[in-house]
Amino acid sequence: MLISLLSVMTLAQSAGDLAAPPIQIRKAPECTCADETPDGVLVLSGLVVDAELTLAEDGRSPNERQATIFDISAANALNARGRTKIWHSTNPASCGLTFDYGLQYSVAVRQTEDGALETDECLMRSIRTAE
Numbered sequence: 001m002l003i004s005l006l007s008v009m010t011l012a013q014s015a016g017d018l019a020a021p022p023i024q025i026r027k028a029p030e031c032t033c034a035d036e037t038p039d040g041v042l043v044l045s046g047l048v049v050d051a052e053l054t055l056a057e058d059g060r061s062p063n064e065r066q067a068t069i070f071d072i073s074a075a076n077a078l079n080a081r082g083r084t085k086i087w088h089s090t091n092p093a094s095c096g097l098t099f100d101y102g103l104q105y106s107v108a109v110r111q112t113e114d115g116a117l118e119t120d121e122c123l124m125r126s127i128r129t130a131e
Contacts, residue, residue, distance in 0.1 A: 031094060041127075042110070044074070044084065044109060045075070047070060048070055051068050051069060085116070096121065097119070097124060106127055109123065
């Protein structure tokens with residue numbers, strides 16, 4: 001009887017050793033934003049109507065940098081109206097973000113040297129905290 005009890009205890013310990021390790025929740029890397037909003041930030045309001053996806057060199061996976069196409073209805077400084085392409089990263093670690101089709105957004109953008117409009121999580125935070 002004692003041997004049977006010891007066998008059961010040994011099996012219980014062995015089964016515990018084989019159990020899956022505890023689940024560890026890893027926090028996604030956060031982007032780091034400057035404390036101050038950069039100069040030249042424009043705010044556009046519009047509806048997401050389309051997107052322009054480009055492929056990475058492998059020809060199968062999407063690039064992190066994509067463009068969302070908004071139907072702009074209002075702008076605070078830029079004379080932007082109608083369909084407007086806004087570039088952004090989709091990788092949260094590099095302050096990327098995504099937009100949902102059919103939703104209205106106020107989007108903080110900056111103009112690049114070549115005239116394109118781009119945004120990121122840091123610019124979007126600047127208008128959220130200002131509201």
